[in-house]
Amino acid sequence: MAKAPVLTPQADDFPRWYQDLINKAELADNGPVRGTMVIRPYGYGLWERMQQELDGRIKKAGAQNAYFPMFIPQHYLTKEAEHVEGFAPELAVVTHGGGKDLEEPVVVRPTSETIINEYFAKWVQSHRDLPLLINQWANVVRWELRPRVFLRTTEFLWQEGHTAHASYEDARDYASMIHTDVYGDFMTNVLGIDVVLGRKTVKERFAGAINTLTLEGMMGDGKALQMGTSHELGQNFAKAFNTTYQLQGAEREYVWQTSWGVSTRMVGGLIMSHGDDNGLRVPPRLAAVQAVVLAIKGDDAVIAKVREIGARLEAAGIRTVVDDRTDTPFGRRAVDWELKGVPLRIEVGPRDLEAGTAMLARRIPGGKEPVSIDALAALLPGILEEDQALLLRQSRERREARTVDVKTIDECVEAAATGWGRISWADLGPEGEAKLAEQGVSVRCLVAADGSVPTSYDQDGNIAIVARAY
Amino acid sequence: MAKAPVLTPQADDFPRWYQDLINKAELADNGPVRGTMVIRPYGYGLWERMQQELDGRIKKAGAQNAYFPMFIPQHYLTKEAEHVEGFAPELAVVTHGGGKDLEEPVVVRPTSETIINEYFAKWVQSHRDLPLLINQWANVVRWELRPRVFLRTTEFLWQEGHTAHASYEDARDYASMIHTDVYGDFMTNVLGIDVVLGRKTVKERFAGAINTLTLEGMMGDGKALQMGTSHELGQNFAKAFNTTYQLQGAEREYVWQTSWGVSTRMVGGLIMSHGDDNGLRVPPRLAAVQAVVLAIKGDDAVIAKVREIGARLEAAGIRTVVDDRTDTPFGRRAVDWELKGVPLRIEVGPRDLEAGTAMLARRIPGGKEPVSIDALAALLPGILEEDQALLLRQSRERREARTVDVKTIDECVEAAATGWGRISWADLGPEGEAKLAEQGVSVRCLVAADGSVPTSYDQDGNIAIVARAY
Structure with missing residues (x-):
């Protein structure tokens, strides 16, 4: 099940x-x-x-x-x-x-x-x-x-x-x-x-x-x-x-x-x-907590190790929290950090100590892999920057994939059902804008033909971006 | 005049x-x-x-x-x-x-x-x-x-x-x-x-x-x-x-x-x-501007020098502003910085450049003296801490000088005309407090005989501090 x-x-x-x-x-x-x-x-x-x-x-x-x-x-x-x-x-x-x-x-x-x-x-x-x-x-x-x-x-x-x-x-x-x-x-x-x-x-x-x-x-x-x-x-x-x-x-x-x-x-x-079906994903540059170091079990050596890792990551300029609340089951804590969208989780259990490794879970791309504990402080800043860039790329790709060029009011409404429409402002105009409004679609903004901010409302070639909006 | x-x-x-x-x-x-x-x-x-x-x-x-x-x-x-x-x-x-x-x-x-x-x-x-x-x-x-x-x-x-x-x-x-x-x-x-x-x-x-x-x-x-x-x-x-x-x-x-x-x-x-009759005095640790470097005149060499001093003080960790608005008379600007209570003014004119010195005006103790421009960055952090300590000392000395031990309601009111009174809480009590209130004097707080915070309202030896209050 x-x-x-x-x-x-x-x-x-x-x-x-x-x-x-x-x-x-x-x-x-x-x-x-x-x-x-x-x-x-x-x-x-x-x-x-x-x-x-x-x-x-x-x-x-x-x-x-x-x-x-x-x-x-x-x-x-x-x-x-x-x-x-x-x-x-x-x-x-x-x-x-x-x-x-x-x-x-x-x-x-x-x-x-x-x-x-x-x-x-x-x-x-x-x-x-x-x-x-x-x-x-x-x-x-x-x-x-x-x-x-x-x-x-x-x-x-x-x-x-x-x-x-x-x-x-x-x-x-x-x-x-x-x-x-x-x-x-x-x-x-x-x-x-x-x-x-x-x-x-x-x-x-x-x-x-x-x-x-x-x-x-x-x-x-x-x-x-x-x-x-x-x-x-x-x-x-x-x-x-x-x-x-x-x-x-x-x-x-x-x-x-x-x-x-x-x-x-x-x-x-x-x-x-x-956000995705598992919760929020916080961009690393914004995150108040960029990495959380989790003790899987309340073993003394594990607790000592997560605190040591936490201190090393903080010293490396990574905003870090140590989660050693082992009276709460590990699974529940992991789900909670995932929900909260903390970019990186470093999970440490007794077996990891022997191997000198920890599991690194990356919230943004998803996935887990073992990494050497000694390599973490050097490795993570680069990973955080990669994940920051990935969020922006995903945001751009979604916008590009779900934006279509349209020519009529009907096509505008259809485009707005799943994303954004781009229509010539000369063709749409204030009258078309009023008609769209009746169907809950608005002109979000005008952009110039090259994608830049137009210097005037009625500049030649202005494109209207139409969508449903919050 | x-x-x-x-x-x-x-x-x-x-x-x-x-x-x-x-x-x-x-x-x-x-x-x-x-x-x-x-x-x-x-x-x-x-x-x-x-x-x-x-x-x-x-x-x-x-x-x-x-x-x-x-x-x-x-x-x-x-x-x-x-x-x-x-x-x-x-x-x-x-x-x-x-x-x-x-x-x-x-x-x-x-x-x-x-x-x-x-x-x-x-x-x-x-x-x-x-x-x-x-x-x-x-x-x-x-x-x-x-x-x-x-x-x-x-x-x-x-x-x-x-x-x-x-x-x-x-x-x-x-x-x-x-x-x-x-x-x-x-x-x-x-x-x-x-x-x-x-x-x-x-x-x-x-x-x-x-x-x-x-x-x-x-x-x-x-x-x-x-x-x-x-x-x-x-x-x-x-x-x-x-x-x-x-x-x-x-x-x-x-x-x-x-x-x-x-x-x-x-x-x-x-x-x-x-504050004093010339304006505010801001404690250095609080001050958003700890030092202002003023160009006395709009001479190119002076402007270049105040900017250079500003950069050196910033690099030394001193929160610094450069005032090179020489279209406003120097005297007016100096009075304004004094009013605003910026702890240190470093005043630089053409003659100072030749001597390699600047006038250092200290807002907190008052007074001006020439100092070597090259020595400023090393000198000022210590001066700022001295001036921070001076404000606290002046505050303590005023409180001590204007606080008197009193025994009666009349003496409380008299003490409150110029400062604070200290009276045994066992002697004053809520009834005395009510009488004081009729004359605009209140019990600001109770302190223990040794000056510490009493662990209870009715602890033996509690002293009431009485005063007029804002």
Whole structure:
């Protein structure tokens, strides 16, 4: 009789597989208020490592961290017309504070363009104050009617960058640099997800932006996930909040702005990109635990050896955990590490000691082989890099295999049943986009004919990538 | 004519000096909703460094980071009687979400004992799940009627640790270990504040705790600031949320819990401990910028030299910034770095180059002297450690000089006008404590006769430290 699978197989029911994995790998729980989530330590550890990697890149891009209040006076939201229209249906409103009804209700931030502009307007005086480059790590709230853990939650964690520049060109270039050098680099080289970088159509732009750049990943079921966005805000918020700087003489000019963000949604993207029927597979560069050294039995010599190996691997710069909890059966522990997607398992039993070898189990390609214990510290860094590259290659191969060139609305819908379609934007256009929307398919982004990010919405040869999306 | 001071002198008006410093050093602004604050990059940088230092210590103490929703169903708060009584007057309540009135209003967390117990009750089954050691970095909201930036704000940032243990002793020891080895070590050895560690009286305990341990610092005006607390919660929340673990057989036992937190209030404590009439003084171990290398003039050779010095100091492990913004007058920049409290300034002008020297200005002891440029990298680490030690010594000397032994209520009040009083707790007692409270003086903590943390509230020889407090 075959062993019952730990998770619902992906092929049977992908959404249920996703939920099973999140429960069994102890990544998150649903919160008590509908749409909220509890991020458990192992899931939060993934987010912490994402934060570390991104924070370094954001600081290199010249932005400084700051913190703005999460409570925003309701009237701020109404100052930018498109912005309020986009966010009004999703707001959480505090009407009562300190035992009293509030004179003006307060909104819990869904994003911080409005409150940040209130302060940028005070801080920016002359061109010397520009560019002003700020980033914030924070929680935000957007009331969700169809919540799904990590992907769409009423409260989520994110970073939001907000910048002000003296010229349109400067703002445009900064939004583009964040898109490619910060987000693109991080997602490709750390998350190992072969994201497509493109421009959003007018319909899919952020509420209040003049241009939105996006990174779209293909998940294991062929659907798309918007992994991050970088917006050119033009002077929309500057005009709403009177954020200006002084030119020669007394004349003042509105600043040009950008905003950009990625969130805990990326944890969901990681799971759905790399997970398989045995659980998660964490890219080695992201993993808080790159290798676990397991004692198969509670034998003194084995315990001593796993601890010694653990110390040697740590000394070699490999993030290592020693699992010597031998009062729990070895099989159960091995399945748990597999579920959690730790890239390498080094399994040591009494017989291995005699031979001077250990079993090395590689989670990413799969498979086990005996290796010399003395060779481990020298061997593993290369293996981790190989496995990192393999995840990215698998992500790319899936995207290529499941993306087809199409010409009609019907073909778009058919392509979106199993993957992505590529269609000439000149042929599809906003009308075709509206028709696709009726069937639950959206234009994820526009890319240029050569695959690069198009410099304009209506550039000749633009290709629309169409898909169903999370 | 004397130069107008940059800040209101401390001796003239300490609260106004504090507010001036926060504005001029660009640490924070008031938020638009009363009691909220905008933490500006330089202020946030202080908090980030505090987070880094604490996070490492918390992880070493075995706790793992996680994240719980900030929205708590209102009825959770009512489950623990003292807890709701303590926090009800300070709650912010969301009554409206996603365009609708909510069936049950939702409270924005003032602290997370309740929601965390809801999950601990699910996660803890057997003694193998204990101890369960969780920490969270988050924002919390307590509606403030008399807000003051960093010290008492409606929204603040903090970490909150929450643990569950199999026995009273285990929980007690863990709360004590956090108190001394995490908070005490951090505040003394990183913040350079000579905090007193003690127990709170029953009156001053956290709402829902059976014991509260505290760290109290003396500020520049002689008042006390509660810098952090660690609570034994006993089984109060475990009983309210039915958080139990299995004993032998089917019998179950309630867990014993702790919670502990420090917040952005510490930034206020840092300012009021070490600041002087020229601005902030940041302890070197905390400082994100330990040394700034200033070009006095925009001479090519000078610019090249400050960059070279900057690179050499960075290579020597000193966190260094190069200030070559010579379009701003040197004097203004020097005053600004002084305001911001960067420990060391290395000032380089054309004449210095010839002599191979630079002026070294030490913010903490004060004073300037020429030093050989070639000797800087070897010299500065020792100076930074000296200055770190000096801040702690000054903090201790102030506390000792302004603390007096007293015997009567009147003497307590008199002592609290300029500093702290020490009075026998057997003599003062809860009745004396109540009388002091009428005059705005509180018992900050109880310490044992030898200065250590007393093992009980009514231990023989306990001394009460009384003061006015922020």
